[in-house]
Amino acid sequence: GSMEEVSLPLYFGWFLEYTFQDKLEVMAKDFLKTLGTLEAFKKHIRDFSGEGEEETNLEQYFQHKGPLHCTTKYCNYGKAKGAKEYAEKESVRQQYGSMTKLVIGALFITPRTMGVRVLLTQDQLQLWPDDTEEKADAGPEAELPPGSRAHITLGCAEGIKPVQTGPDLLEILQLQKQGQEGEKVQDLENGPLAYYGNGIWVLSFTEPLLAPALFSSYYK
Numbered sequence: 001g002s003m004e005e006v007s008l009p010l011y012f013g014w015f016l017e018y019t020f021q022d023k024l025e026v027m028a029k030d031f032l033k034t035l036g037t038l039e040a041f042k043k044h045i046r047d048f049s050g051e052g053e054e055e056t057n058l059e060q061y062f063q064h065k066g067p068l069h070c071t072t073k074y075c076n077y078g079k080a081k082g083a084k085e086y087a088e089k090e091s092v093r094q095q096y097g098s099m100t101k102l103v104i105g106a107l108f109i110t111p112r113t114m115g116v117r118v119l120l121t122q123d124q125l126q127l128w129p130d131d132t133e134e135k136a137d138a139g140p141e142a143e144l145p146p147g148s149r150a151h152i153t154l155g156c157a158e159g160i161k162p163v164q165t166g167p168d169l170l171e172i173l174q175l176q177k178q179g180q181e182g183e184k185v186q187d188l189e190n191g192p193l194a195y196y197g198n199g200i201w202v203l204s205f206t207e208p209l210l211a212p213a214l215f216s217s218y219y220k
């Protein structure tokens with residue numbers, strides 16, 4: 001009936017448990033602080049600043065609102081394609097309200113977005129929608145496996161919407177699939193930092209982070 005339709009959320013996803021959310025935010029801020037001091041970054045400051053600007057405060061460059069989460073299905077209150085079908089999926093109904101551990105493999109920034117890559121387990125993939133845009137976003141050359149775009153948006157540049165983080169991550173994965181490893185810059189506390197060009201910086205965690213998260217939904 002119509003009640004069910006109006007009750008569909010803006011999106012479904014995994015929401016980071018509060019203490020881990022704080023931890024991740026602190027880690028991201030520390031990363032930006034460190035990155036901003038590196039000569040290698042200063043060399044490419046143009047990716048993040050206007051003509052003639054010598055400095056950029058990265059911590060102010062990326063902003064975000066709302067809870068940190070990994071979106072599974074964007075429903076737009078039922079207006080998005082496949083929203084109702086997703087909400088009715090057996091796995092979604094069964095796992096709604098349950099905790100899981102997300103595996104975080106890397107932290108990345110581009111001139112548009114900052115996020116972390118989430119490596120989904122087979123169980124978690126059951127909550128990934130079938131109608132993903134991975135194929136279209138990745139272009140005809142590189143077909144990436146389902147769930148490749150799983151991520152947590154940590155921040156966006158002014159005027160950029162969080163929906164951009166997925167395509168940015170897919171661009172990185174596509175480059176890696178084509179055999180590009182980026183230009184290794186140096187080892188940071190959590191792992192190696194690489195530069196992929198066009199303002200794309202990737203910190204790969206030597207030890208993946210385990211993030212406790214709740215499968216739920218969000219209404220604005």
Ligand code: A2P
Nearest residue numbers: 010011070071074152153161162163164165166
């Ligand atoms: P993401 O999952 O990359 O962070 P908004 O605030 O713009 O309404 O977005 C709310 C959340 O839904 C964000 O987490 C955002 O991106 C995600 N989102 C927005 N639009 C889409 C879309 N078309 N496809 C997938 N996720 C989306």
